[in-house]
Amino acid sequence: MHIDVDEPDARNLFWEGMRDVADAAARHQDQALYQAIVKIGRAALAQGVELVPSGGLFLQCPICDALPGQLCINVAGHPLGDRECHPERVELAAKTLSGEAPLPPPLR
Numbered sequence: 326m327h328i329d330v331d332e333p334d335a336r337n338l339f340w341e342g343m344r345d346v347a348d349a350a351a352r353h354q355d356q357a358l359y360q361a362i363v364k365i366g367r368a369a370l371a372q373g374v375e376l377v378p379s380g381g382l383f384l385q386c387p388i389c390d391a392l393p394g395q396l397c398i399n400v401a402g403h404p405l406g407d408r409e410c411h412p413e414r415v416e417l418a419a420k421t422l423s424g425e426a427p428l429p430p431p432l433r
């Protein structure tokens with residue numbers, strides 16, 4: 326298999342993959358998959374993979390309560406614009422993966 330290390334979209338693909346796993350975890354209520362997401366995410370950040378604006382999709386949104394793997398929805402006072410998820414969700418993702426904030430359920 327050929328892997329292009331200069332793949333410009335690699336970061337997006339990575340977080341898209343995290344979202345896919347979260348979607349499967351939510352669908353099957355699979356705790357082991359949630360734990361895998363945390364493990365993979367932490368290792369990725371440690372390796373310098375940066376979060377992207379859609380990088381919070383693997384956890385539940387603190388603003389609109391979208392479930393892991395689901396896109397955010399517009400709620401009063403928090404318009405999405407053309408974003409896929411609320412900035413607060415991405416911020417929460419960064420904080421929980423770096424250990425600054427506790428993991429929200431169902432990730433812990």
Ligand SMILES: [Zn+2]
Pocket residue numbers: 386387388389390391397398410411414
């Ligand atoms: Zn949201």
